[in-house]
Amino acid sequence: VAEKPAPAPAPAPAPAAAPATPIEGDAPAVIVGSNGRIGGMLLKDGDAAWTSTSGWPSDAPKDGPIYVCTRNDALEGIIAATPEHRRQDLCFLQNGMLGPFLEAQGLPDATQILMYVAVAKKGEAPTDGITDANPEGLTTATGKWANAFQARLVNNCVSNFTARSC
16 A cells, blocks of 8 residues: 655745835834833833823933923823923924924924824834835824834834935
């Protein structure tokens, strides 16, 4: 009786997509709203966590971006609690037009970020807002820390957007 040949080995899985080429510019940051969905997604080793009620963190980096991931109604208090010499490092990730508000706060050139990224539940993987019509994504940023934010998202495989300077 002839033996059956051994089954062929299963094909090797396709290699995972190579991560985007790392982009230089990411820097240790202060994450305001670090306990939320977006703030938690941005928080990484070397960052200082700041909840909207905890006050300026003692372990804050001496320079670098301050990503503000809070509701609009917390912004005035966050700005007031930020040391004056660091206010130019504030990066606002809120929905809506903040121009008049930022001008009134003396921050007309602050970094502003419009994210087309969703995090359904804290700790879940983010979903980028890439569409067929906009395969480059829709997230955009402008200001001093726009390139650092772009590097953070791209290097952490969250998004592949283009920082814009206006």
